[in-house]
Amino acid sequence: MNIALLSQVVEALPDPVAVFDAQLRLVTLNSAFVEENKRYLAITFKAGDSLLRLCDAAPHVRGEALEHWQRALSGERFTLVVPFGDPPLHYKISYSPLYNGDDTVHVMMIIRNVQQETEARRNERFFRSVLENLPVGLQEFTPDGWHRNMNTAQRHILGEDHPANNGPYNVFEDGFNRRTGLTALLDEVKQRKGPVKKEMLLRYSEIHDENVTRIQPLYYDVTGFPVLDLQGEIAYLFIILSEITEKKLAVLSLEKSERLLYTIVEHLPVGYIQFDNFGFIRRVNQTQRRFFASTGLEEQPDSNLIQDPFARLFELDQLFMQVLQKGKMIRLEKKLEFQVHNNGGKTDREVFLDLTMFPVEDPVDKDQIVVALVNDITEKKRQELENVKTHEFLLQTGEIGKIGGWEVDMTTRQMRWGAQTYKIHELPPFTHMTYEKSLSFFTEESRNRVELAVTACMQRGKAFDLQITVNTARNNVLQCRIIGKPEYRNGRMVRIYGVIQDVTEQYKIRNQLTRNAELMRLFFDTIDMGYAVMDKDGKVNFINRKAQEIVDHGKVIGRNIFEVFPTLVGSTFHARVQQCMMLQAPVSFSNYLPATDKWYEFLLAPMQDGNISIFTRNITDSKKMQRELRKANEQLSSLNKYLVNQNKQLEDFAHITSHNLRAPIANLKALMQIMNDTDGEQEKELYRGMFQEVIKNIDETLNDLIEVVQIRKDLNVERERLVFSERLQKVRDILFVDIETSGIELITDFSEAPYIEYPRIYLDSILQNLLTNAIKYRATDRKPSLKLQSRMVDGGVMLTAEDNGMGIDMERYGAKLFGFRKTFHKNKDAKGIGLFITKSQIEAMGGSIHAESQPGAGTKFIITFSPE
Known part of the structure; x- marks a missing residue:
């Protein structure tokens, strides 16, 4: 190794x-x-x-x-x-x-x-043991929402069948969480990177009570919080669920009770004011607020009843202290008199209140509070006072109008009279009276009529209104009016009651009025003028013989004149009747009746009783004379206008003739002198050709002068309704070759004034001259165009024609623009007659024309047509 x-x-x-x-x-x-x-x-x-x-x-x-x-x-x-x-x-x-x-x-x-x-593993095991045994649900997610872990309480909350217990589960992909708001809470946690707490309804539970199953909502306090890594990014998401169903249901029940109580108090038909034990206002309902608004008093929630000057003035503070100290309810009527400020002044107000004050113990603070129920009985009080006044008024009115009341009890047959009834019969007040005794004061004929009327009232419930004769206790004879009607209770007649009125004076007055009316009829029938009386609705109440002859109809009295003669509705007569009623002043006018081909003059005068007096007379002959006179005046005026126009024509013709024929005639004289001085035949032939050209020009000038004279002569040329677009199309058809050759663009806008009342020959000539000028005097460097537009100005029609042609130097030629034979361009076709004729035609019909132009910038003609 x-x-x-x-x-x-x-x-x-x-x-x-x-x-x-x-x-x-x-x-x-x-x-x-x-x-x-x-x-x-x-x-x-x-x-x-x-x-x-x-x-x-x-x-x-x-x-x-x-x-x-x-x-x-x-x-x-x-x-x-x-x-x-x-x-x-x-x-x-x-x-x-x-x-x-x-x-x-x-x-x-x-x-x-x-x-x-x-140590970390040991701590982890410790914390896991703690979290696992927490009484609240705890669940861990990745930042993307994938479930990682949860404690036993959370498993119990979610239930065994929740997807988080059976495989991969993403909290953000669960639609149920979006509906409950859990998804939104975790989104807020991620956005804030901090804890978020909300109350949520997450699930429901079934409560079985014998054979009834109730569904109960389960509410939770939901807290979401993040765990951040060293870089400050979210490493894990946690939610904590704590069930608050019992608490929440208690709160909701309390809120429901509070809302119910609030609604009841708020909609009480009487005012509600709640004071604390110091006298400060704690609550006012809407009825009381409306009361404050209606009286003009200001609602001051922070005011103190004990210290408020207004409350102390009307001893409301003493009532409050009495209720608070004795703990007993007080109810009384209170009259308030005060002033309110409005529109810069003061208004005196008087309000009656039905005031109830009682103590209540606050269930939370255990303080004594005072509730005041305020019922505005001002109208009721005023009505009671009004009833008293009305009763007094009826007594006074009955005495003045000699009207007394009476009634017959159908069970006892007893009769009760009012004080004025005793006075009419000249009996002491409260004299015992029966139905049979009351009949004894009537004459035999009146008694029979009253008995028949009372029998019909008892059998058929028919009311009655009779004129009778009464013999009083002092043997005075009175004319009286007796009115009676039945009263039923539960379908059974219990009494007949009514009034009796002494109308002796009215009876005498009515007889006198009848005599006066007959005299008036005789008077109005003798005058040579129609007279009628009509009420505001058109019903004829009186008509004399002359008016009846004018109307030439059957019975008119008692009928509506506008129904008898429907053609009068909406007529001048109808309008003047309404004017007379509205102004309450006399109105005079004349009106033509086509049915009879006659004219009538009317005078309408309002009467004090609301009726209208109508005076009328036939003025047909006078109208015919006026019409003949007006016709003669019109003919004279037309002749005078014609003579003035003729004189003007003669002056213009003389001027134009002397001006426009002087040069051609001078040329003729010069040519004749030259030709006489010439010996050569060939040269003479040349001068003869010149003679023909000069004579041709003179002939054209004379023809133009004749056309202008004819325009000025035709003062009464016939007008007709012309449509601008149709007449322009006619002109376009005539000038088709010139339009196509020139390539001119026509732009029109006749929308505001599409037609005009005007002579057709004049309008065609005007449009043709405007279009011809735009073609003749077009610019060579651009496509020619002409814009025609009509609109309404001051009740008349204005026509504008704007081209983009060569234009005119208005400072130099503006005064001569519409002159006879005046040209301002070197155009071989220009004669200087078109604008002169156009101006003559427009002015002959009472209109005017003027132009706006600049060299090279086109020309705009503005034509104003006379409305008549």
């Missing part, structure tokens, strides 16, 4: 290593072996020393060490852990025989201090 090589290998090993032979002598050893023995046994070993020195230093291990060395020398390879020292240290010793051929000659002994590992 190569000892030198073996020494190098041994020295390279990190643990203490020694090689000894069969005589237990050290053949070679490394420095770690030397240092270890030197530190713990104070022995310095070197090659050639005997291992027995170890036995001398530690006699208690001698026998066991010799046995181990002999086993190794016999060729056995083994490893064992032995304690050594005081206190003992644990070493892991490995024996490896080294063979030289078939004979064992040396043994390598490797010693490793495993004291820390031993």
Whole structure:
């Protein structure tokens, strides 16, 4: 065996290593072996020393060490852990025989201090024992969620059939955990790298009670926490489950009871205020909050009832102290008068309260608290006061209106009268009265009518309202109105009751009114004007003879005029009637009735009783005269306008003629003079051709002048409804060749004003001239285009035509743009007549045209058509 090589290998090993032979002598050893023995046994070993020195230093291990060395020398390879020292240290010793051929000659002994590992395993066993016996569930997972271990309590919680007990299980892949929130909790633990605790409903249990099985939820406190490695990353995930079902159900039951109590208190129909024993408000329900809001009082939860000036003013503090000290309930009505601030002012308020205060002991703190039930009875109190006032009012009204009450008891046939009834009959109050005795005050004819009415009321339950004559106890004759109706209880008539009213004065007044009405009818029938009275709903209450003749219909009185004549609904007459009623002021107007081809003038006047007086007369003849006069005025106005236009035409014609024919005629004179001075026939023939050209130009000028004159002459040219897109298409068909040759692009937008009332010949001429100009004066360096757009402006139609042509210098030629025979470009086809005619046609119909342009930037024409 190569000892030198073996020494190098041994020295390279990190643990203490020694090689000894069969005589237990050290053949070679490394420095770690030397240092270890030197530190713990104070022995310095070197090659050639005997291992027995170890036995001398530690006699208690001698026998066991010799046995181990002999086993190794016999060729056995083994490893064992032995304690050594005081206190003992644990070493892991490995024996490896080294063979030289078939004979064992040396043994390598490797010693490793495993004291820390031993202590760690011992601690691990301890902690595992502790965790295994914990009363809460504990489960370990990898960072990816794979189950590694769990204690007995967790197995019991999960159950024997849980997947974690029967193979690989990932907590994040379990859908049940996503529903319970366990997955979200572990995700939060991983995100925070810290513990997270939540309450969860994880499972249900069955509770068997005789033949009934109940399902009970099981709640747990779930705590998740990570174990981090040295690099701060999660090495393991743990969850701890602690069952809190009983506690949770108790809390839920308490919360349910609290919510139920809160709901009951919150929805009490009376106000609820709870005070502590110091007088501070602890709780107010919604009814009380609405009360605070309705009264304008401010809810102040921190205010003290004992110290509050408002409470002390109305002695609420004394009531509180009385309840608190005596421990008894108090109930009373309380009237509160106060001022509330609103809209910068103050308003006096008066509130009546039904106040109940009683003591209650707080079940937790054992303190006395006071509960106040506040019922706002302001309306009830006001109603009671109103009833008293109403009763007094009825008594006063009965006395003023001479109305008294009465009733007949159907069982006893006894009659009861009111005080005013005795007064009407001129009897002392409380005189004994029966049904038969009461009839004795009526005349025979009235008595018979009353008896028949009472019999019908008793047999058929029919109410009655009669006019009767009464002879009073003092022999005065009165005209009275008696009204009666039955009262039933459980389907049986128990009494007949009603009123009796002295209407003697009204009877006299009605007779007088009847006479006055007859006189009024005679008066209105004699006047030569229709008169009728109509209520606000259209029912005719009166109509005189003249109005009846105008209406020319059967019976109208008592009928609705708008039902008799449906054509009046929505008419001028209908609108004026509504105007008269709304303004409560007279309204006059005239209206044409197509059915009779007649005009009528109406005067509607409101009456104090809500009716309307209607005065009417036939104005057909007057209307016809007005129409003839208006027609004559229109003809005169048209003639005057025509003459003015003619004069203007003559002036323009004279000006244009003198201006535009002067040069051609001068040319004719000059040519004639030259031709007369020429002797050569050939030269004369040349001048004759010039004569023809000049005469042709004069003829064209005259034709253009005639066309312009004709435009100005046609003042009454017929208008018709024209659609811009249709008329433009007509012009495009006419100019088809020019459009195709020029390649002009037409862009239109007639959406806002698609049509116009205008003469067709004028609109076609205007569109044609605008399109022709855009083609004639197009730019040579770009594709020509023309955009036509119509829109509504101030009730009229505006048409814009914008091209991208050569443009015009408006500063230089703007004033002459629409002149007769004015041209501004060197275009052989330009005559200067198109825009002049266009302007003449537009202005002849009351419109206007102007242009916006710059050289090289195109031209925009803006045409405003007159709405009439």
